[in-house]
Amino acid sequence: MLRWMLWLAIALPIIAWGGLQLYHEVWWVENLSSSPFVFLGYFALLAILMFALHYWAHFVVAVGVAAVYLMMAEPDQNRVLAHCATPISFGQFTLTNNPLTQAQLKQLLAAQLDMLVIQNISSQQDLESLQSLLVQYPYRYHSTPKSTGNSQWIMSRFMLSNVSEFPIGYGYQAVKFTWHPIPQKQISVITAQLPYPFDDASWNLRNALLRGVESQVFIDEQDESLVIGNFSISATNSRFARLFPGFETAPVASWPTHLGRLPLPYFMMLSLDHVWLKSLQSGRRICMRSSQPLFADQLHRLVKTVIGFQ
Incomplete structure (x- = not known):
């Protein structure tokens, strides 16, 4: 059960991000969808949790998703x-x-x-x-x-x-x-x-x-x-x-x-x-x-x- 709950913890924010990209009629929705570092931080913390629990498949996916959000960030x-x-x-x-x-x-x-x-x-x-x-x-x-x-x-x-x-x-x-x-x-x-x-x-x-x-x-x-x-x-x-x-x-x-x-x-x-x-x-x-x-x-x-x- 815990493994499935952790998969949901990975999947639901990704689905939410996709939905936020399609809906920009509310100010806080637009601000949140314009801030990939929020999701980057979430998946970085999730990856640490997966590593501590030794859930390696979850860990690899969380790290991969965090990397995607890192690439979305604007460079200096x-x-x-x-x-x-x-x-x-x-x-x-x-x-x-x-x-x-x-x-x-x-x-x-x-x-x-x-x-x-x-x-x-x-x-x-x-x-x-x-x-x-x-x-x-x-x-x-x-x-x-x-x-x-x-x-x-x-x-x-x-x-x-x-x-x-x-x-x-x-x-x-x-x-x-x-x-x-x-x-x-x-x-x-x-x-x-x-x-x-x-x-x-x-x-x-x-x-x-x-x-x-x-x-x-x-x-x-x-x-x-x-x-x-x-x-x-x-x-x-x-x-x-x-x-x-x-x-x-x-x-x-x-x-x-x-x-x-x-x-x-x-x-x-x-x-x-x-x-x-x-x-x-x-x-x-x-x-x-x-x-x-x-x-x-x-x-x-x-x-x-x-x-x-x-």
Whole structure:
């Protein structure tokens, strides 16, 4: 009897996972089905139990299923092209809880990125403390939310033009601008930060704002388009695969970096900080994306993206 109960303990979560993938009309169902590490942890504990009981067939199956969920997790580095010609790079970083310290600002400078998109700047951040960054990035824009949403700093080594903020619904704004990376062709860029769905209201809001960003992107119909931001949707979510058709993306694990004081490995993180790229004529591609755990007191990793030509 115990053996059959343990087989059920293995089979039922797998069946439940399959069902969750087909039903995304409830916020917590979508969040759970977007978090393979929950099932990974369950089957890892189950494998330990099977090993202790010397149920070897159960143990092998549990380990195999855990391995499958491990492979579903987003990597901390996603290399798309082995060779990247004339590369340019940018970093995106969502701040949480604490302002950036001088040591952290030095780490950002050491990354030597061509552009920085820093979202959710703390109200406690002394803008004078950012001077070391501003010196290195002469072209910049600081968005201030008109009603709701989060502030953003866009800092670039190359010229920014046609910078504007536009509404995406419910008092939230996104930032739109043209980036001129020398000597490459200019790129139309949209950046935004959306709320994470912790309940039904924020889930519906996130989905509505996603549609607002998509609408603006496709209204522009630019040959070279780049979408950057914390969109609060995991790449393992089936809704993610339907976003921005015709655009290229390369998800990496970026949140949360720790639980309490316990640092988390990348396979227990979600990919929330995303990039989408469309380049029809010039053939620009995403070469590589990587998330870097530079800041121990922040919940998001710094994500670096390199784009170029094959």
